[in-house]
Amino acid sequence: MRKSPILAALLQHKVAAGLIAAQIALTLAIIANALYIVIDRTQLMARPSGVVEQELFVLGLTPEGSAEQRRAELLADLDAVRRVPGVVGAYLTNSMPLSGGGWSSSVVLGPDGAGGAESNTALYMVDETALGTLGLNLVAGRNFEPGEVQWHEAEKPLRPDVVIITQALAERMFGDEPAVGRMIGISGVRGEVGSRVIGVVERLVTPWTDWGRFGKSTLIPVRSDGSPRIAVRTRPDALQQTVKAVEEALWARNPQRVVDGLRTMPEMRAEQHRGDRALVFIMIAITICLLAVTALGIVGQASFWVTQRTRQIGVRRALGATRGQILRYFQAENAIIAGFGIVVGVTLAYVVNYWMAENFGADRLPWFYLPIGAAIVLLLGQVAVYAPARRAAAVPPAIATRSA
Amino acid sequence: MFAYYVRIALLGLKRQPVLSALMVLAIGVGVATAMTALTVLQRLGADPIPHKSERLFALGVDNWNTNGNSWGEVDGKAVAPDLLTHKDAMALLAADRARRTVIAYSVSVAVQPEKEGLRPYVAAARATVPDFFPMFDVPFLHGGPWSEADEAGRARMVVLSKATNERLFGGENSVGRRIRLSDQYYTVVGVLDAWAPRPKYYDLSTGAMNDPEPLFIPLSLAIAEDLAVNGNISCWESPGEGRASFLASECIWLNGWVELPDDAAVAAFRDFLAGYVAEQRQAGRAFDRAHLTAPVPLREWLHLRRVVPDDMRLFTVLGFAFLLVCLLNAGTLLLAKFLRRSGEIGLRRAVGASKRALFAQYLTESSVVGFFGAFVGLLLTVGGLAGVRSLSPHWSEAASLDLPMLATCVVIAITTSVLAGVYPAWRASNVAPAVQLKTN
Structure with missing residues (x-):
């Protein structure tokens, strides 16, 4: 099959072919960017938190009275929660991963940044049972001991003597060197590097999914009586009924109390990623509709050309062209149009992405999305043109001899 | 004549019902995608208090100095922090240099209902000054704000x-009654009418699309009682130990607004702030970027705080790119459709129809497709908005269709199809009569 007659025929229909090519170009530009967003956000949503999400929930308490009364109340509440059937572990805390709210602090190795790396970290108040309750994997050092867990004096900055950090934070602060035994300064108090790293956990993400330091968390052996929460781990598959039982147990202790912000980890994860999921869904919907619309345009245009050229096809068939040759003619024609579309589309996709990166903080499109997008629109064109091309191939040679 | 064209157009559409339906559907889907995105975007970006936004200014005070760095950047430019320190807030409130100055923050309190069967619950309360209510046009159902003396x-x-x-008093006029908040009795002085500005422009730091706080209490009381802050506290240097040093620290946690009636007042207030910055520098505070300490107009404030999420802009751009594809698609299909009828066109030309008449007729046919497309597009937009509502609560309030958007939808659909139809109609009207009569 020579290309020149196809090109010649296309030049006769510059505008029609141009319209199709423009559609293909735009389609390519849009789906390459949309696919990238879908994959990027899907990966974002799939990032593991490091905890046993399916078995965890959290609730907030508002103890009243003096500091002593509040602390006694909280410990009694914690004890009551731990006794509820179905509860595997529970501890007092300030925040949970993926919860959207919590504490953060800078981390330093020396006064005024001297002595190396600085980072930021999420702070989780825990006790010695938290590692087991959350299902964390301790990869170096040791857990807290009961005697190390202390109450936080509300008026004072946090200065824990010992901390456990995540591997991500350890790598940021100490590189390849072992972190256990090293000193760090937390809670933004310059010139004070008073916390010893006693352990490193493999993974524990921060409360905020859109934070640049998503994996960098620090566990501190502290209890607070100011807006405290209880994190609870249940037996597998007993999350929902245990939530109810824990709530009832707390109300049984004091019917006038406030049990606030009760949320399970799966709920928190869904909530944190709601915007991402919405965007993924919208991008998939747009991609599907777009492919359908573009295919529709190709089918419509090709069908018209087949009708328009029925006599010519008949003549070619009468002169010896096989059905396969007619079929391939239309397929090749579509491939050429798509080829033009792809060249323009790749450029356009790149420009669109550059513009989005400049204006909407989108990431730069990795190059391989362009050939993927090109392959998709090329395939789409071939699939769409197949039916009209088959109809063309079925034109009997005898039609050449008939006059309309 | 137009009615005749419409009749011919309908006949034309009926001749190829599947193709016509697909064209209508394609335009409908394109219009719906663009319209859904545009509606949400427009609502998110809407002026929350149009009659007054010109006169409302957020207080930008740039006390920030993390290793010489600014609090943050927007569009590549340094911006002032979104909140104020206690000492700046109190100084500006006391200076009283604007028509109204409002300082506020959000606290959480335990609401302890006296009514049987109601469990206590935690609620956010806005701690603010009485001018808050007239400044933001907050409507009262009963009573009113507390007085300056009470403040x-x-x-x-x-x-x-x-x-x-409604929850605590069953909706009756509760002015003069008492409620218990975190173990203390408060007297109700006012009950608001329904009020839910979107975005919640007066304090974006606690969720731009959240409802306003359900309770409002005096600012001076909340600070004196050290009620739990329900929002962000950010510090660039340690606040030190104790309440007094926290209040005197560089930590930011309060929201500030001024109402300035005209340009002269704005200029005067700028001068006042410039003087304030100079004073603070003398006192040894950072204030490195003096120009950032300024009244920021409400609309600009909303832009700086990214009230419209980038994801939403992205969706809108792709939505309109999609509409463009649908336009090209409609153009392709209309061209094919019209040129299929070359024989008929040739005949009409031969019996005396002018090019203009044919052009008008085929453009009418495109418009009819657009009209149906608009209708389908409207239905799909309603569906699309419902979809967006179910997907994301942050966009949900924004996602409803009003009359101007409805009109925009119809205009976009018909414009799209007319645009798509211009070239095909021109080609159709240029069909040479003789050639067509000969070949067919």
């Missing part, structure tokens, strides 16, 4: 939202 005297007074009044 100065740290009176235990509270204004309830309409919903809270």
Whole structure:
């Protein structure tokens, strides 16, 4: 099959072919960017938190009275929660991963940044049972001991003597060197590097999914009586009924109390990623509709050309062209149009992405999305043109001899 | 004549029902995608208080100095922090250099209902000065704000939202009654009418699309009682130990607004702030970027705080790119459709129809497709908005269709199809009569 007659025929229909090519170009530009967003956000949503999400929930308490009364109340509440059937572990805390709210602090190795790396970290108040309750994997050092867990004096900055950090934070602060035994300064108090790293956990993400330091968390052996929460781990598959039982147990202790912000980890994860999921869904919907619309345009245009050229096809068939040759003619024609579309589309996709990166903080499109997008629109064109091309191939040679 | 064209157009559409339906559907889907995105975008970006936004200014005070760095950047330019320190807020409130100055923050309190069968619950309360209500045009159902004297005297007074009044008092006029908040009794002085500005422009730091706080209490009282802050506290240097040093620290946690009636007032206020910055520098505070300490117009403030999420802009851009594809698609299909009828066109030309008449007729046919497309597009937009509502609560309030958007939808659909139809109609009207009569 020579290309020149196809090109010649296309030049006769510059505008029609141009319209199709423009559609293909735009389609390519849009789906390459949309696919990238879908994959990027899907990966974002799939990032593991490091905890046993399916078995965890959290609730907030508002103890009243003096500091002593509040602390006694909280410990009694914690004890009551731990006794509820179905509860595997529970501890007092300030925040949970993926919860959207919590504490953060800078981390330093020396006064005024001297002595190396600085980072930021999420702070989780825990006790010695938290590692087991959350299902964390301790990869170096040791857990807290009961005697190390202390109450936080509300008026004072946090200065824990010992901390456990995540591997991500350890790598940021100490590189390849072992972190256990090293000193760090937390809670933004310059010139004070008073916390010893006693352990490193493999993974524990921060409360905020859109934070640049998503994996960098620090566990501190502290209890607070100011807006405290209880994190609870249940037996597998007993999350929902245990939530109810824990709530009832707390109300049984004091019917006038406030049990606030009760949320399970799966709920928190869904909530944190709601915007991402919405965007993924919208991008998939747009991609599907777009492919359908573009295919529709190709089918419509090709069908018209087949009708328009029925006599010519008949003549070619009468002169010896096989059905396969007619079929391939239309397929090749579509491939050429798509080829033009792809060249323009790749450029356009790149420009669109550059513009989005400049204006909407989108990431730069990795190059391989362009050939993927090109392959998709090329395939789409071939699939769409197949039916009209088959109809063309079925034109009997005898039609050449008939006059309309 | 137009009615005749419409009749011919309908006949034309009926001749190829599947193709026509697909064209209508394609335009409908394109219009719906663009319209859904545009509606949400427009609502998110809407002026929350149009009659007054010109006169409302957020207080930008740039006390920030993390290793010489600014608090943050927007569009590549340094911006002032979104909140104020206690000492700046109090100084500006006391200076009283604007028509109204409002300082506020959000606290959480335990609401302890006296009514049988109601469990206590935690609620956010806005701690603010009485000028908050007239400044933001907050509507009252009963009573009104507490007085300036009550504010100065740290009176235990509270204004309830309409919903809270319904929950606690069954909706009756509760002015003069008492409620218990975190173990203290407060007297109700006012009950609001329904009020839910979107975005919640007066404090974006606690969720731009959240409802306003259900309770309002005096600012002086909340600070004196050290009620739990329900929002962000950010510090660039350690606040030190104790409440007094926290209040004197560089930590930011309060929201500030001024109402300035005209340009002269704005200029005067700028001068005042410039003087304030100079004073603070003398006192040894950072204030490195003096120009950032300024009244920021409400609309600009909303832009700087990224009230419209980038994801939403992205969706809108792709939505309109999609509409463009649908336009090209409609153009392709209309061209094919019209040229299929070359024989008929040739005949009509031969019996005396002018090019203009044919052009008008085929453009009418395109418009009819657009009209149906608009209808389908409207239905799909309603569906699309419902979809967006179910997907994301942040966009949900924004996602409803109003009359101007409805009109925009119809205009976009018909413009799209007419644009798509211009070239095909021109080609159709240029069909040479003789050639067509000969070949067919």
